Amino acid sequence: MGNKFARRRAQIDDRYTRPQGLYQHKDVDHKKLRRLIIDAKLAPCYPGAEDAAIDLDECPICFLHYPSLNRSKCCTKGICTECFLQVKSPNSTRPTQCPFCKTPNYAVEYLGAKTLEEKGVEQAEEQKVIEAKIRIRRQQEIQDEEARLQRQEQAPREGSPIVAVAAGEAEQETTTTPEERSQEPALPLERSWDPWTNADGNTAIGYPQTDIFTYPSRSDSESPWQQGGQRDSNRHNTFSSTSARNSSSFNARRRGAAWSNSSSGDGPGYAPYNRDEDFDLDLEDIMVMEAIWLSIQEQGNQRPIDSISEHPFPSALNGLQYEIQDSPLTNLEPSEIRGRRGSVTGGFASAIAALAERQVTGNTGGMEPAGESDAESNDSGAVSNAHGSSETQSLEEHIRIVSGTDESLTEEKTEKSSVEESGVEAAAMALTTLRATGSNTNTSMTSTNTSNNNENLTRWIRRGMSVEASPDALLDQGSEVVEAGTSFCSSVPSLLPWEAPEEDDPGNGGGAASAAATGTNGSNPGGAAALLQPGAVAANDSAASTASVVPESFEEQMMLAMALSLAEAQALQAKHGGSKAT
């Protein structure tokens, strides 16, 4: 509708072909401007309205409202013609950066007014953001309260909550619910809280929200995959968008688009989100895992345990969402890691274990060349790109056999296949983003742009846990995923506890970075872009670095421990690559 009008030449009143006096424009070629407006290359200079209206768009720079805006080619953010003329000074000697995403050579296009559809979507998003914000606030209040009670309760019982993870958890375990457990990190977490760290020097934005990865209360999670889903996914979503909004993240529109995709997919698509929080295993299962955990401890498998106990709760994780990074490529890493991690309780752990296993059996101390890991995936008859997944699967088998958590895992698998579809969509989305930024590996790439990416990817991974479930879909998506997958592979070993002791300090981004860098030295210095990413991740977001390896919940620790013990057992048996074949 508006589109047509705007496109038709003669429709534009001559009055609106020149600036309305919002700014004192210097150096504006009025003739040229007029021609551009008449040719519908730029939005007409309508006088901006003070107040918002359903059919008006707000220019994010002058905050006035217009029937239609220009959109930046890089990030599709709107801008009115007069502000554009200010930002993009014609006589500037150096190319203008996009004020929203900092892409060099800022340019806009005019596509007419937004369609009703677009507006509807936007409004729906905004509504959701508002709702979710309220939820976050409420949630946090509850959380704070609970944490306080918890602290009071636990103070006399045990000395250090940090030590409790390695040792004390055992006794405690039988009496605490997952929810309670999630509270425990409150103390160490707060101490090491550092959501803002990033390597960029740009605006690192964070918001000390502690509730995002905690578990729903017991009553909440009775049927976690049905109930919690919608709500929790909203919470995550908002989170990204709130931080986006607060964070001088200029990329809101694009983010919004991606976001709306994910939020418009109703139903099973939401399910994977829950994986982040619903490890509502039976007591029995927990006890079995506990037994394994303890036996591992007895075996004197000190190293991994030590490092786990030193930063038991990667508060850092939370930062992952809003971290801001330098190179868009780096973004692959955390999300990728998270992907594997978020997928299943054991998914991440087993993926690590798979790598650990190889490390133990074959590549002690060395790095896994990306190609090789790919090949291995192929060997095991899984997907070529989803490196982690094939191994994850096989390890899951092991875990299942050992722990007898048959039921829960089966359930998860069912779940996974049910979300296949959304995974495809999400993956495609993420890929688009990757491509978009892939061409912009420039450091001047803005924080926001990349953080946006990150969020997209994170989102992708979260809901698209189905990466594992729908390998076929990913196969189609080509090399980017492979790349992501493989660089993930290379990054993980370097972050393994025994490889990178320095990483133990979650507060110290630099240390983590160097640790990661050390870890990567072994392999491919030429591929620094990809291989150093763990370093970048670590530095950018110390949170992310630790988070990416350290299990965030007791269950995950269990799984990790089990997986590690399996790996070691296998190594001892000297069956090279035994588990991979299964």
Place this chain on the structure above:
Amino acid sequence: MSTSVPQKALSKIATNRLHKELKEWENNPPAGFKHRPTDNLQRWIIEVSGAPGTLYANEQFQLQVDFPEHYPMEAPQVIFIHNPPFHPHVYSNGHICLDILYDSWSPAMTVSSICISILSMLSSSTVKMRPPDNDRYVRNCRNGRSPKDTRWWFHDDKV
């Protein structure tokens, strides 16, 4: 403390935008910040609370934000007043070495986003100290020079 800024009255567009920013702030203030209401739209005084779990937890600081005539095309001047935090990028005269306040300013940023960046900068600090060149810099600013006139060298990309 350099508080004297050669101030030209805000342009119409700046006034308009600041009114809206203020309104938005009131509805949705960035976490950890409090705007101290004044009549002066051109100078905002904002209270900052150090983020929990960081070196500055339970500490309060004050930011003074002065808007130039051509805000938002031009960056506001942002400094800490009274007792600036001990931070490697905060000088004892309150000047803040943060790129978005100077070279990397974009008109798409807002007071709110600046605040978050500053809190982020504080929170990422691992040590409470003044910048190594604090004394020299502060001496050079004695005549009330605006930090916007400083040629900053942004060396720390870990903020």
